[in-house]
Amino acid sequence: MVEYIDGSVLAQMGTPDMRVPLTFGLFWPRRGESGSQQLDLFEMSAMSFESPDFIRFPCLKLAAEVARCEGTAPAVMNAANEIAVEAFLESRIQFTDIHTVVAHCVDDMGNDDCESIPQVIEIDRKARNIAQKKVFQLSTG
Numbered sequence: 001m002v003e004y005i006d007g008s009v010l011a012q013m014g015t016p017d018m019r020v021p022l023t024f025g026l027f028w029p030r031r032g033e034s035g036s037q038q039l040d041l042f043e044m045s046a047m048s049f050e051s052p053d054f055i056r057f058p059c060l061k062l063a064a065e066v067a068r069c070e071g072t073a074p075a076v077m078n079a080a081n082e083i084a085v086e087a088f089l090e091s092r093i094q095f096t097d098i099h100t101v102v103a104h105c106v107d108d109m110g111n112d113d114c115e116s117i118p119q120v121i122e123i124d125r126k127a128r129n130i131a132q133k134k135v136f137q138l139s140t141g
Contacts (some may be wrong), residue, residue: 013039014036014039014041014066015036015037015038017034017036017037018121019034019035020034020036021032022044023035024070029085036069040098052064058099058103059081059098059099059102062077062099062102062103062106063077066106069111070115071107071111071112071113071114072112072113072119072120072123073108073109073110073111073113075108075114075120075123075124075127076105076106076109076111076123076124077102077105077106078124079105079123079124079125079127079128080101080102080105080127080128080130080131081098081102081133082128083101083128083132083135084097084098084101084102084131084135085098087101087135091141092135092139093135093138097135097138099129100134100138101134101135101138102131104130104131104134105127105130105134108130109123109126109127109130
């Protein structure tokens with residue numbers, strides 16, 4: 001769901017099937033037939049929502065904070081997250097270390113104004129380097 005500045009909320013709903021986003025990516029900008037089951041709103045049970053558990057999911061809290069930033073912090077978080085998740089999938093760090101790596105990068109690099117695409121690319125490169133150093137530090141004790 002995406003909440004816009006005017007207060008409206010847009011929700012993308014569908015059956016949980018990875019063929020849908022894959023088809024979207026392959027056929028963009030057109031829509032293609034994914035082969036997934038169609039969503040029947042009349043067959044659905046009621047939807048319910050809970051407040052996020054920011055204690056259990058600290059990266060979610062960090063993402064919510066960074067999403068409100070208008071500078072480089074979102075790019076920093078994205079780059080650091082990609083490095084941290086890759087390190088976790090390769091068993092170099094623990095799952096709980098993902099937040100440690102990402103938060104370290106966001107804290108270290110801050111949130112500067114962003115003037116150009118080349119600046120974003122440079123910020124991404126720096127964030128990845130900082131994240132890789134933190135991963136190395138965590139993996140070697």
